[in-house]
Amino acid sequence: MADYNQLKNAAILTPTTGTDLGSTNNPYSNVYLSGNIAMSNGVIVTSTNVVSPKISSISFPGVVTAVLAAGGETITITGSGFSNVGGTPQVYVGTTVAPIVTYISSTSLTFTTPARSLGVYSLYVVNNDSGVGIYAPGISYSGTPTWTTAAGSIGSAQQGSSASFTVAATSDSVVTYSVKSGSSLPSGLSLNTNTGAITGTAPTPASQTTYTFTLTATDRESQTTDRSFSITILTALVITYLVVAGGGSGGGNYYGGGGGAGGLLTATSITLTASTTYAVVIGAGASSGAANGSNSSLIGTGLSVTTIGGGRGGGQYGGAAGTSGGSGGGSGAASAANNGSGTVGPPRQGYAGGLGYVYGGGGGGSGSVGVDGTTSASPYGNGGEGTNLASIINTTLATSSGVGYITGSEVQFAGGGGGSIDANQGNPAWTAIGKAGGGIGAKYVTGSNPGAGQANTGSGGGGGCHPGTSNGNGAAGGSGVVIIRYPGSTSAATGGTIIDTSGGYVTHIFKTTGTFSFVTGA
16 A cells, blocks of 8 residues: 555445545645444444533623622633534533523534532533543632622711721622712712722812712622712801809898809801710709809810809808809909909900909909909999990990899999890890899898899809898809800701801700700801
């Protein structure tokens, strides 16, 4: 035989024109089997089982590399030897048959995934002649990321401040985070793609602004879950605050001096911190014959203001002196050593009590910025002349003073009350906030009881006592008040009672101890 590769035998080879059996590099490439071949070992090779199916790759929907446990996704199988002779091939995921298989060609099939629990399963293609192809890497069933951070607001930050927020999602593999295309974080903030932390410096919008954005959680199999979140940037809330402590009580027996008003502090352009609770304490006025009035305060992040209670008025006999406080109690005797001093700061909160005279106690000191009542040419002591709340708002000074009671030529009277703030300046909204003077002194002739300081008005201490009074002691001082005012037409904060929303301002008044919070921005 000259050339084995040119062998012809029409009895076993068809078509008869195919004379080339291949070459030494490609042996028998053109052999065509029309019948069966009986092998020496007894195996019968047929034309349908000579070539078994093979799987070279599988394609998932989109960019993912896993399918969902619920099934129902379409997967494409690429390979060779797929046959639809006798029916469509079957596809097995582990031991579960795919519900739908579509034969495309001998090199391509599609199937619909059956439901399976999470894990990796072997993948098989089985032709109807029982030829089997196996995909060694298998097919992965994986859950999509699940957000553990609730949708919606993840918090707020003060404009221009350092801000920090965190979002989180879980999966059966490592999760990373990204801002979804077409969405954006507030300027100045950035997302850590590995931890979900959102940090940076909050922007400075002209007014309170809520920024909404969408984040994507992606697991190792490229499966994704989106969720919408928001961050609110709060603008600064600038307030005017007024704090007035309770006044002291009136003096003891025998022509006692008036009690001093509680200290008064005012300020403007104070910036509150958002989402912070401030504690408000209202100082009580001292009871009849007792010691100083209690302090009032407004305390929270970046703000700590305390005003001192007014001093008790002194008594005439026995040399009892008025005590010191936010304002001093009036003297019961004609001696500077016996009238209480007011605090002189910084910051100054009030003034000394007035001097007493023979049978006439001095007035309590003013708790307002006004005339110092330390020296008085009158036979009775004046409380220092009080400024009022209206002067802060309308730039108008009050001229009221707490004074001793006097009628005609009678001068033997107990001392008057301390000074106060007075808001009744033609604006009805402010009438209830402050009243002039403390309680008036007791009248000697009638033996009437002294007047008490007015509660929650910033009034001074109680009037001094006359020996003929039934209780033998001066009257109680007025309790304190805290007033907070800020620009706006609607409330941006909680706490106290809103008493005014006119003139471009909102005003809260506190008459009892409580809290104040800036919660929504201005």
